[in-house]
Amino acid sequence: MQTSEAVGIHFGEAMLLGRSTRVLAGALIVACMVLVGPGAPNGAPSRPLSAEAVRDVVPNRVMTWNLCNPCEESDVDRAAEIAAYAPQVVGLQEACVRDVERIRDYLEDLHGLVYHVEYGTVLRNWGRCGGMPWNPGAYGQAVLSAAPMTDHVSVEYPDGGSEDRGYMAVTTTVDGRRVRVFNTHLAQRRQEAVRADQAGVLAAAVARHDRAIVLGDFNAVPDAPELTGMWELAEDTDPRCRPTPTGTCKPTTDWQSKFDYVFLRGVVPLEHRVHPTPYSDHHLLHTDLDVT
Template sequence: MTVICMVLIGPSAPGADLMARPLPPDAVKDVVPNRVMTWNICNPCKESNAGRAAEIAKYAPQVIGLQEACVRDVERIREYLRNLHGLVYHVEYGMVLRNRGRCGGAPWSPGSFGQAILSAAPMTDRVNVEYPDGGSEDRGYMAVTTTVGDRPVRVFNTHLAQRRQETVRAGQTRVLAEEVARHGRAIVLGDFNAVPDSAELAGIWSLAVDTDPQCHPASTGSCKPTTDWQSKFDYVFLRGIVPLRHGMHPSPYSDHHLLHADLPA
């Protein structure tokens, strides 16, 4: 019976073992102020949450938006970040479905799947919106107010409909853009499943700029790919904030690269 329960529920969280260990001498121990990041962590990819945490710790963002996230995986990532790397994050979730194939769990209680935001500073005013039409799978956006550097900002995190569903994504970005437009300062993170010159992104481009000043929807723009199949699908859009620096980092733990933006203080 114990074996059956372990198969159904999955392995236990790592916290008990990690809490007893001292931090490694090379632990990061602090976030980089004014740095935000987006990362689709790939699901179901069965990757190591310790490895995912180590990737995040390399760049130690103040805020990170995760897509294709399961609550159970995010909790383990947070524990590894805290106990192995000295990085302490608050978390808020924007779950859009419960799916055992995606997130495990018992048949009668499957795990939750969607978005998450980790922030070194506390977060308030969380909203979680499921798009009226998710396409082939439920999709949505979440938003929180938190501090980046020393200033409050509204942070959005989204994952749009899968490829070849342009009409669906157009409806989703209309919903998202309407809310983003209400804020003079906003950061929009996510996997948009659309290249920069896609018609469905026009409403977002009218409100915000990409963290890479060379990347814009015109054909003359120079946008570096953010996926293993050499497409730019991942964005850090900035509204009312001037981009300063950015970095993009391929990872063995996902088919999407980590994308971070360093913002002015």
């Protein structure tokens, strides 16, 4: 039988061991917090940036991408798709403000790419963007730019068709020059007359600028009559794509139609690429430009 003194010694040792274990556990937690950092976005893999990940954007590259909404896609994956091509300017359609905020954070925290953001939201929709039923998330367009943006406008079309639609515009820097950038999403398919009116509103705004880049999902093939006004003002970044049956236009959607455009006014296209992606029913379209 152990004496009371021996029991006391063992009890003291146990208390000391327990205290030491707690101190060690606390130190490990603090160390993990230092490694993760307070700025790691929720749901993102927390890891330090590799040297290869920290790089600059391509200063003369612009991109347009319809994110697909509602779609159960990860904003981490969306950010990785954008980071793979690192454009100076990105125009997003079907974009929820909360998603764009997360995408911007992931681009910086996980890929070392820092963007400013402006929104062209025209609708608050709980089904598309979540939030509380009495305070749904904002939905529409967004522009991410590596350079600051000025003169931001957001315009809702007089008739959105089956869903409110609009365009936004900013002035920012591409290829070292200031240029007006538009981003739009026209009415859904089988609403040709509505799209024609919307394209007319957009074309009137674009016509006020000698140099402009127009990004967006126009929901119309190149030879659709409703795009006539845009073709009179600008050219597609693909020089082989024309509003004629003989034009050779790469499809930009999973259903093999070209709906997504980078229209250029007073800007010279150099090289463009269309990239199918598993994270949307629209492909990524980016192009390198000579703005000077």
